[in-house]
Amino acid sequence: xxxxxxxxxxxxxxxxxxxxxxxxxxxxxxxxxxxxxxxxxxxxxxxxxxxxxxxxxxxxxxxxxxxxxxxxxxxxxxxxxxxxxxxxxxxxxxxxxxxxxxxxxxxxxxxxx
Amino acid sequence: xxxxxxxxxxxxxxxxxxxxxxxxxxxxxxxxxxxxxxxxxxxxxxxxxxxxxxxxxxxxxxxxxxxxxxxxxxxxxxxxxxxxxxxxxxxxxxxxxxxxxxxxxxxxxxxxxx
Numbered sequence: 001x002x003x004x005x006x007x008x009x010x011x012x013x014x015x016x017x018x019x020x021x022x023x024x025x026x027x028x029x030x031x032x033x034x035x036x037x038x039x040x041x042x043x044x045x046x047x048x049x050x051x052x053x054x055x056x057x058x059x060x061x062x063x064x065x066x067x068x069x070x071x072x073x074x075x076x077x078x079x080x081x082x083x084x085x086x087x088x089x090x091x092x093x094x095x096x097x098x099x100x101x102x103x104x105x106x107x108x109x110x111x112x113x
Numbered sequence: 114x115x116x117x118x119x120x121x122x123x124x125x126x127x128x129x130x131x132x133x134x135x136x137x138x139x140x141x142x143x144x145x146x147x148x149x150x151x152x153x154x155x156x157x158x159x160x161x162x163x164x165x166x167x168x169x170x171x172x173x174x175x176x177x178x179x180x181x182x183x184x185x186x187x188x189x190x191x192x193x194x195x196x197x198x199x200x201x202x203x204x205x206x207x208x209x210x211x212x213x214x215x216x217x218x219x220x221x222x223x224x225x226x227x
Contacts, residue, residue, distance in 0.1 A: 004156075033215070040122065042203060042219035043157075058214070090156055092215070099145050099164055099207070102215055104156035 002026050006091050006105035013081040013112045021076040021108050023091030029103075031094045032074040033058070034066065036087040037107075043090065049074055081112045115140040115206050119218035126194055127226050134189040134221045136178075136204030144206040146187040147215075148178055151201045160202070163187065174198075199225045 007022045025032065033048035035058075045058030049068040063085060065077040074093075078085060088109050092102040116139045126132045138144065145164050149157040161172040168180040178189045187204060204218040 035217070040219060042119075043217040045214060045216070048214060092157075101147075101159040101162070102149075102157075104158070106156050107154075 004091055004093055004103050004105040006089075006108050008108060009106065010109050011111070013078070013110065015081060015083060015112060017081050019078050019081065021078075021089055021091075021110075023074045023076065023105060024072050025074075025091075025093040025103070026072065027093060027095065027103065028071060029093035029095045030071070032068065033092050033102075034064070034074070034076045035090045035092065036060065036085075037090060038087050046076065046089075078110075081110075083112045086110060086112045115142075115144060115208065115214075115216045117204050117206055117216055117218035119204055119221050121221045122219065123222045123224065125224045125226055128196055129193050131192050132190065132194050132198075132223065134202050134204075134223065136187045136189065136218060138185050138187065138204070138206050140185075140206060140208070142208055144208055146178075146180060147205040147207070148172075148176070148187070148189050149203045149205060149217075151203065151220075153200075157203060160189075194223070194225045196225050196227060199223060 004025045030051045034046040035043040044060045047066040049055045091105045094102045118137045147162045148160040150160045151157045161170045163180045171177045176191045201220045201222045203220045207215045
């Protein structure tokens with residue numbers, strides 16, 4: 001049972017480049033979300049999805065796009081990378097409306113130069 | 114809207130000493146409460162959670178947390194810490210109804226000293 005898988009683990013981008021962070025879960029969870037983790041700021045919600053075809057913005061959505069075409073996958077797209085997007089990104093999934101455990105991926109460490 | 118406050122960014126403590134990591138939350142609706150732990154270079158793992166019922170909840174590795182509704186707190190305690198408890202701890206809330214969202218605190222870095 002792989003749980004939540006994020007790829008890549010590390011990435012360096014130049015300012016202005018675009019890329020997609022991949023997230024896949026094999027637990028048939030309806031709820032998936034993306035967070036960024038920055039020192040002293042904890043985890044901040046970027047976007048989330050309550051099921052295939054349904055997404056919504058979180059606390060810090062600017063500069064990021066998401067889509068949810070299948071239950072398993074929830075990619076995060078950076079349209080034009082900026083140094084302010086240097087962070088560690090975590091994908092999480094959960095099976096219920098907030099009462100159950102969120103399972104996290106191992107994270108993607110992104111550096112924008 | 115909900116918010117979570119962890120006032121202590123770092124807590125150093127000697128091995129076998131007790132520790133308390135503080136968490137306060139704010140919400141206009143009922144919430145579920147969680148503590149997650151993050152070991153270096155890893156994702157977050159659930160430590161314990163409060164959904165309803167007994168206000169004292171325990172984890173398998175000796176941590177406990179008590180839900181205090183009047184003080185809107187969910188402090189995490191351990192009577193005797195080990196070196197292996199060194200990690201970052203996050204308090205989180207989610208709502209019991211409406212749109213699903215976890216809101217995390219800023220984290221407390223627990224450093225256990227030999």
